[in-house]
Amino acid sequence: MTTAASASAVSPSTSVRVPVWAWALLAFAVFALYFVSQENGALLSAPAAQMLHELTHDARHALGVPCH
């Protein structure tokens, strides 16, 4: 009971108001992560995806993403 009360007393000073656009930005960042690590032709044309795959190749291996 006392812990719950002190936790709620602390929260107003440490909480940050997160605007709605921040979640769109988060979605974009996750999409960017997908794009550089996983995109292999689902969105791009085959030659463009091949080019992207070859350019990001070493980082994809290093990040542990399954690659060919």
Next chain:
Amino acid sequence: MGLSFGSVLRRGVLAGVSAGLAAAVVIWLVVEPVIRRALAIEDMRSMHGGQSAPAGLPTHGGDEPLVSRAAQVVGGAVTAVLVGVAVGVVFAVVFARMRERLPGRGDFGRSMVLATIGFAAVSLLPALKIPSNPPAVGDPGTVGQRTLVYAVVLLLGVAIALLVPVLDQRLVARGTVPATRWAIDVVATVVLVVLVLVLVPGSPDAVPADVPAALLWDFRLASLAQLATMWLTLGLVFGLLLERVAAPKRALEPVAA
């Protein structure tokens, strides 16, 4: 002290750039030498006309490569920085949303806690279930299945990271003493992680006979070193930058007053 989201986000991007650069240095110094050893094996395969390796194994060589090795090394470093920035943005949004609920002393402590959770949930757990592989390993025919396993384990890692705090909040509401609460949190995390590792099927691939075990081990260790460097740098830089928001204000206030 009110902290605006914009100032959190700016520090997330800056910490992300630092984390990406640190990761790029580790790729260049630690991962690339191992990749070169793996590419030598691929070259051996194509020199023997694919005779030494079973059919269907990756042989990058042969015809003219689309991108030169030098461009691949630079491309890998640029990719590492882009990944750092994107992870930094996600980190900043999650940090801002969770700030009052993150344990840890001050923003530095909170930042390190969140970076540790991030590393464990989306980097270490997938690496334990479906470890990274150098070039010359990996059957192109099973890449879809392996990608699915990787994505599922990553999402389950995020789910565990969200579930355990919910459990913790329930225990707080019930008035459980902190030591018991901590013990239950740890046991719940271990049980969930073990369930994921046991129940999710692993990689269907066998490692080709011409790939030495030492090469595989070195690559997986190098890959984890790179991921750990990225998260550690992100947590350290983000935490230090946020601590600096508060510090000058405290120092200047008496002068202004």
